[in-house]
Amino acid sequence: MASSHSVTVYWGSLINPKTLTCYDACPNSLIAVSSVGNILWTAHDVGPSQLSHILVQHGCPDAHIVRLNEGQFLMPGFIDTHTHAAQVPIVGTGYGLELLKWLNELVFPCETKFKDKEYAEEVYPLVVKRFIASGTTTCCYYGSLHLEATNVLATAAHSLGQRALIGKCNMDKHTPGDESDYIECSAAVSIEHTHAFIHHVHSLSPGPSEDPKNPLIYPILTPRFALSCSDDLLKRLQHVATSHPHLHIQTHISENPKEVEEVKKRFGCDYAEVYNKYGLLRHNTILGHAVYLNDKEIDLIVEKKAGVSHCPISNFNLKSGVAPIGKYLDRGVKVGLGTDVSGGFSSSMLDAMRDASIASTVLALQNNPSDAPEQENKFANQQLPIATLLYLATLGGAEVCALEHHIGSLDRGKSFDALIVDLHHEAVSDLKEMLGRFIFAGDNRNISAVYVQGKLVGGTSHCA
Secondary structure, three states, X not given: OOOHHHOEEEEEEEEEEEEOOEEEEEEEEEEEEOOOOXXXXXXXXXXXXXXXXXXXXXXXXXXXXXXXXXXXXXXXXXXXXXXXXXXXXXXXXXXXXXXXXXXXXXXXXXXXXXXXXXXXXHHHHHHHHHHHHOOEXXXXXXXXXXXXXHHHHXXXXXXXXXXXXXXXXXXXOOOOOXXXXXXXXXXXXXXXXHHHHHHHHHHOOOOOOOOOOOOOEEEEEEEOOHHHOOHHHHHHHHHHHHHOOOOEEEEEEOOOHHHHHHHHHHHOOOHHHHHHHOOOOOOOEEEEEOOOOOHHHHHHHHHHOOEEEEOHHHHHHOXXXXXXXXXXXXXXXXXXEOOXXXXXXXXOHHHHHHHHHHHHHHHHHHHOOOOXXXXXXXXXXXXXXXXXXXXXXXXXXXXXXXXXXXXXXXXXXXXXXXXXXEOOOOOOOOHHHHHHHHHHHOOHHHEEEEEEOOEEEEOOOOOX
């Protein structure tokens, strides 16, 4: 049992996801956190007269108490399952362009700048701080194709205390219409640098509050997308993946109709089948976008237990389309949310949740007559409820990252990756109403504290 003096107990209102249709909204809850940032126990409906008894009962009579104020609540931190750290410098630009044109005219020239390590050292700490301030406790980052710069990103995330899955992009082939020099010189070099990056991540020393069994930084194999990889590189990536079954994988899939057409033309099969052919579709694979999956691909993704990162802001902004996330949920696909900066114009998961709601509403309006009865517990062509939006941004994201046993909810045995949300200026007393107000009208100013592995790393109350 942890020493009583090494335990911190948070006392206040709690929002905690349970399923796609249900979450707990509990006033006067206790969450006990160990010195290494793991949740030891929880209790609910604890009044002032019961506090001392419960602390003694759990062997923590002298625990440090953090009492939430009226108008505040605890919730799990956001998990952003898809974004591009190297594109933050151009966020908000390129409106009106479609995917392949946008990549060639804006993205690749931007990412080329990260060849300069000093530029990366200037930009990446600011990027990580930006996502932490938005309440993102775990972030899946694509770096650029540059080894040194991506090392800088991993070091920055680790030193600033964010949990992150970080990948150096693998890309040795021009995409259609691209004539730049922004590709790796060979498949062999791409893999050599990938191994070097994995070694760098594993060499990062655990911090004083870091659980060695649950590291802050994970390397993630990152073939940018099928069209950017030669057949040789895909075969070499397959060897890396096979040799490291616990290594996460992230890539893009079926984002844009033109992209899907080009993949079919080159490989002669469905997009998902390309990744499956090369051993890149498995339980810890994160597939960004997935706007245009067919039924066969959905079945394959479910069979392989891969996950989809829904990026509605980017899908709207680049005119890619509206992903039928409700259909995927009904079919058993794991789904999380991604901001997809800079295709997405915001690093805030609140904006991703709002646009996910809008996307589901668009599909509902297009496909459901106004007088049709709603189907209970079915998501296809229905507006996603608040419980589902919360789940996708937290526990659903953890499932997509294959980390649901460690993060995603504030349950016993998990890491204390949490937010204190502050709505004390709002005239709201009902806890569920407070959650809705935060999702649809809140912003960074309402995030009082951001904790990762029990350590305060951000929020308006955090002193940098």
